[in-house]
Amino acid sequence: MQSLFGKRSQQLVGLDISSSSVKLLELSRKGARFNVEAYAVEPLPPAALSDKQIADPKALGETIARALSRAGTRTRQAAIAVSGASVITKIVEMPKTLSGDDMEEQIKAEADQYIPYPIDEVSLDFEVLGPSPKNSEMVEVVLAACRREQVEQLCAAVELAGLKPTVVDVESYALENACQFLQHQMPDGGRQKAIAVVDVGAAVTSMMILFDGKTIYTRDQNFGGRQLTEDIMRTYGMSFEEATKAKKSGSLPENYATDVLAHFVADMAQQIDRALQFFFSAVTQYSTIDQIILAGGCAQIPGVDVSIQERLQIPTVVAKPFAQMSIASRAKPANLAQDEASLLVACGLAYRAFDEEKA
Template sequence: MFFRKKKEDVLIGLDIGSSCLKIAQVNTSREPYELGLFGMAMLPREVISEGVISDRSALVGAIKELLAKTKVGGGDVAIGLSGHSSVIVKRITLPQMSAQDLSLSIKFEAEQYIPFDISDVNIDFQILGPSAHESGQMDVVLVAVKKSLINDYTTVLEEAGLAPAVVDVDAFAIGNVFEANYDVQEYRNVALINIGASKTNINIMQNGVPVFTRDSSTGTNFHTDAIERMMKVSREEAELLKRGESVAGVSKEAVEDVLSSASDEIYAEIYRSFEYFRSSVSDEGLQRILLSGGAAMIKGFPEMMAERLGVDVEVLNPFRNITVSEKAADAVKNAPLAVVAVGLALRRIGDKI
């Protein structure tokens, strides 16, 4: 889902989450790459619900405030979409052909896999390579997004003074960060899992190639809701407790018990995705999980995740090979939250998903 842009230009990466905006810009004209800009701003509840913009004016205002805070006067921007019924990501098998030939026939090929009128969606694809199971066939990642959803987001960007250049998928933006920071040979079979406030993105990579993606509507709001309900505290206090901070009259041990219980549904959803991957794509065991998003900042969550899923868990570091400028220093302490924005900022027109 690409619009206009010269390949050499720098993109602003804007991660529009359900509870928080993150903005990043990466200088890729030098080695190593350098994060030149980063900023965050909280979003009021219900501005975005299940990926749908519920309050356009509030979102435009929040983006404008973040642009002013980070001294961004405008420019070309990449955003990511996920966790919505209007976003379809499928791995499909097709007869072998060139990318040029597939670009001419992709709408016809995609019709059987997309539950919408083909004229109502924007389509992109990436050829993964020859099928390991069928001679003369190739594996392809197909992405389709409803034009109405794209239009909603691009209208907001334009009203905020930005120029939409790339509409990406969060799972693949995370893959960009992985490729820029990790050795594919060392991390040959890895699950990239990003757990935000209201959604979880899973992108399983084998030899640097995305072979399985899935989004679910589970996220760290489960933890906030449970703490608010069980501890009888305000929403703001629940957020503080979730991050490991103290609130008068609330036992830290009790909070840890609530967090553990609330995590179970997230672990169960990820486990189901892993089981589906093993049965439908590959039975090769995962080497490890690279975790990002707000869940990576919850005390004890990565360790408990490793125990529950039986896979080593490491917090994904988007600045392993990317240096951070002084004015973007806040990104280091918020590294797990910066992953999608940084991945979007690494995008270039002409890249395939």
């Protein structure tokens, strides 16, 4: 069984590869306190990835190498994540008396019940979560599977940059791992609270609902910052590259905030509201959300938390996972503060260096 979760290492960089950029983060820990040792964000050529699939491995490898150089880290082991339609996760129950080897054999034998691909075409792994709440003789086991071709392509691109991919995680698990670093922002630390963590990236918005710190619902929607870039292109007659540069540098006409940005933020609020309605319909015991935490590149829009809160009437904050960490000087604290909200997945992956439960 080819491992998907991988093994932990005390020296590890978290490498989040999205459709628009490569984000690299390295953490260290002294006692209970974490420290950001190094980080980098490097833009990715638009054609390098297409619908979560690697279209140009060489371009991706070169971008990862630039991020590695910019971060200035000597660590060469990486935790990466897979996502998209070819990733399948499922929680099943198995007898608690089974050994790890016996579980593996049983999962192999019954894999066709859980996975719609031939077993020899997937990378598959499992973790025991704990006792089943329904049956004391059983344990809950999470299965994770991904098309092997996707895993191998991703690992090959990472290796082109001189890194060794020692952990391959599932993106949603990495995001959940990072949420422990947001507890300081949650009411009552998230205890008995329903919290919506909304990661608005370049092309996809991922919503994760936590209750009492555990994931109870996830949903992805095709909406993100690329729509804002396209709005800028249409409004001001710019190319994609010009619009991207102008958006980042803030060198847009005075009417940008009212004529373009305000409409995008309104669309963003509508997308979040729509995702919440899907959640309320799917998980009917919940009818309210206690807080929204915004993450991803779009969370860096000035005042976006205030706008979302006013429109949805739900307390809203921007994710600050590093607020209670110390920051090494080479991690450029001022730059890190600007990118902080978009580094949640990278943070969850970097944490795998210390996460013994998922080793």
